[in-house]
Amino acid sequence: MSTLLGIVAPPTSRKRLRWVADKLRxxxxxxxxxxxxxxxxxxxxxxxxxxxxxxxxxxxxMGLNHGLTLVQExxxxxxxxxxxxxxxxxxxxxxxxxxELGHALLHADVALARRIDKEVxxxxxxxxxxxxxxxxxxxxxxHIGGCRDYRQAAxxxxxxxxxxxxxxxxxxxxxILLK
Ligand SMILES: [Zn+2]
Numbered sequence: 001m002s003t004l005l006g007i008v009a010p011p012t013s014r015k016r017l018r019w020v021a022d023k024l025r026x027x028x029x030x031x032x033x034x035x036x037x038x039x040x041x042x043x044x045x046x047x048x049x050x051x052x053x054x055x056x057x058x059x060x061x062m063g064l065n066h067g068l069t070l071v072q073e074x075x076x077x078x079x080x081x082x083x084x085x086x087x088x089x090x091x092x093x094x095x096x097x098x099x100e101l102g103h104a105l106l107h108a109d110v111a112l113a114r115r116i117d118k119e120v121x122x123x124x125x126x127x128x129x130x131x132x133x134x135x136x137x138x139x140x141x142x143h144i145g146g147c148r149d150y151r152q153a154a155x156x157x158x159x160x161x162x163x164x165x166x167x168x169x170x171x172x173x174x175x176i177l178l179k
Pocket of ligand 1 (some may be wrong): 105126
């Protein structure tokens with residue numbers, strides 16, 4: 001979410017984010033298209049993002065935030081309804097969970113700085129990085145080949161049609177997926 005707005009992370013390419021996502025899938029020995037994001041957060045978070053704990057807070061505490069990752073406290077938090085949604089396969093909530101996992105993996109051990117003098121480039125924006133990571137993790141380049149269109153991809157990967165469309169555009173641009 002927007003807690004890191006105006007903050008700059010070390011530059012990271014989409015290629016590297018894909019590498020991190022693929023490495024995580026490999027480490028978990030998970031080679032199916034549909035990624036079990038909540039099982040991973042609930043059972044393996046502290047292993048894959050050392051020292052991190054997972055918390056669920058209610059709306060009163062979270063307000064409009066669907067999820068929050070406090071990198072210094074090493075806490076990944078989901079709002080109660082988002083947590084339940086993600087557990088039940090709600091597509092948008094699964095993506096929120098993957099986004100927060102992205103922050104935990106990418107932003108806990110790097111120097112984040114506040115930038116006021118010049119524009120933050122996309123690839124150094126921690127929000128872009130977490131979002132791109134979530135796309136790469138939930139919509140794997142290894143499995144996209146079997147999908148006819150974004151609707152089928154949304155179904156296969158358990159993500160919103162919007163997210164599937166965006167990720168397929170990335171794969172098309174890179175020639176991983178032919179138009
Ligand atoms: Zn975020």
